[in-house]
Amino acid sequence: MTETDEAYDEPLFFRVIQYAENADRDVVDMVSGNPDWEPPAALRDGLRDYAGADPPEFQYQASEGLGELREEIAARRNVDSSRLVATNGAGEANYLAMAAAMERGAGTEFLLTDPVYPYYPGKATMLGGSVTRVPVHEDGHVDVAGMRAAASEDTGAIVLNTPNNPTGAVYDIDAVAALADVAAEVDALLVVDEVYDHFDFTGRFESALTLDRDHVVVTSSFSKSMGITGFRVGYAVFPDDLVDAARTRHMLVNVTGSRPAQTAVAHALRETPPSYYESIRDTIRERIDALTAALDAIGADYTTPEGAFYVLARFADFPGTMANAERLIDEAGVAGMPGETFGDAYDDWIRFSLCTDRVDEAAARLTAYFEGS
Numbered sequence: 001m002t003e004t005d006e007a008y009d010e011p012l013f014f015r016v017i018q019y020a021e022n023a024d025r026d027v028v029d030m031v032s033g034n035p036d037w038e039p040p041a042a043l044r045d046g047l048r049d050y051a052g053a054d055p056p057e058f059q060y061q062a063s064e065g066l067g068e069l070r071e072e073i074a075a076r077r078n079v080d081s082s083r084l085v086a087t088n089g090a091g092e093a094n095y096l097a098m099a100a101a102m103e104r105g106a107g108t109e110f111l112l113t114d115p116v117y118p119y120y121p122g123k124a125t126m127l128g129g130s131v132t133r134v135p136v137h138e139d140g141h142v143d144v145a146g147m148r149a150a151a152s153e154d155t156g157a158i159v160l161n162t163p164n165n166p167t168g169a170v171y172d173i174d175a176v177a178a179l180a181d182v183a184a185e186v187d188a189l190l191v192v193d194e195v196y197d198h199f200d201f202t203g204r205f206e207s208a209l210t211l212d213r214d215h216v217v218v219t220s221s222f223s224k225s226m227g228i229t230g231f232r233v234g235y236a237v238f239p240d241d242l243v244d245a246a247r248t249r250h251m252l253v254n255v256t257g258s259r260p261a262q263t264a265v266a267h268a269l270r271e272t273p274p275s276y277y278e279s280i281r282d283t284i285r286e287r288i289d290a291l292t293a294a295l296d297a298i299g300a301d302y303t304t305p306e307g308a309f310y311v312l313a314r315f316a317d318f319p320g321t322m323a324n325a326e327r328l329i330d331e332a333g334v335a336g337m338p339g340e341t342f343g344d345a346y347d348d349w350i351r352f353s354l355c356t357d358r359v360d361e362a363a364a365r366l367t368a369y370f371e372g373s
């Protein structure tokens with residue numbers, strides 16, 4: 001399906017969250033992807049230290065981001081820091097990457113998966129591009145052959161997200177490499193959003209940066225990995241020939257990013273041990289187990305995430321419509337995201353985010369609701 005004139009509406013996340021907030025009863029929020037866990041201790045230390053800095057440190061930093069942050073990221077991602085723009089989250093990084101695809105003048109169509117994180121089609125249409133969605137395989141993995149068949153000289157970019165929101169799939173690096181080849185063949189970009197890179201439960205995740213290809217832009221952020229969606233610190237790694245234009249666009253839109261936030265993240269990157277990330281993964285694993293045990297008891301179908309922190313569930317005779325998401329809020333006291341908001345492929349499903357310490361309560365409520373129905 002190709003969409004050309006879709007309005008770039010406000011994403012529906014906010015509508016569901018608002019509905020849950022206005023409900024007459026207590027509701028477990030399993031809509032938002034806002035981590036409920038502690039950030040790294042060093043992040044708080046970095047922020048505290050910053051409060052005592054001298055006034056010159058409260059002024060603009062370099063537009064492309066604080067040097068120490070870009071160096072820390074570049075060293076970890078094994079890329080030259082000249083290719084890296086520090087952005088206001090992965091959200092801006094994805095926007096810069098998709099704008100770069102349009103600016104190249106080599107196609108205005110964005111090839112996306114179905115289901116897809118709704119901000120991608122929103123950005124595509126906002127940028128004046130068209131959207132073609134290619135359904136994923138049954139197991140949630142990207143359909144490489146389907147993408148190859150859909151790609152043409154009109155394609156400006158293929159946009160992927162791995163580990164994936166909402167399916168939880170962690171794409172094989174071979175699949176990502178094959179799509180980098182497809183992008184090169186039709187002179188398009190491959191944009192790979194790796195915002196959930198720290199939430200890989202398979203041990204198989206490999207960044208698209210390891211491919212070291214010309215046509216690939218990788219985006220990410222610290223929103224999820226450090227539990228700081230409010231800080232707005234992310235980045236994009238561009239091929240050499242696209243980085244200058246991206247930097248200029250970033251400067252004209254933002255001047256620069258938030259210096260206190262970038263300073264604290266740079267400090268946290270230096271000081272945070274791997275055990276921090278491991279303990280968060282353990283928490284998510286426990287929450288996956290608690291929710292899926294209830295879904296088993298109910299007899300619902302569900303996805304067991306290989307990565308990220310969302311579970312998709314399909315209940316008998318209860319498709320993933322906005323009306324049913326609202327019913328679930330009112331009648332069960334659990335808020336989930338309707339599958340239809342991610343496209344057509346999962347419109348029978350409801351997505352539950354695991355960013356809450358009330359998963360047990362939600363599991364009990366879902367069990368009572370669906371077993372009683």
Ligand SMILES: Cc1ncc(COP(=O)(O)O)c(C=O)c1O
Nearest residue numbers: 033089090091117165195221223
């Ligand atoms: C796939 C994906 N990309 C990007 C983002 C936004 O990330 P950030 O907060 O870094 O802008 C999200 C947030 O949920 C996401 O799920």
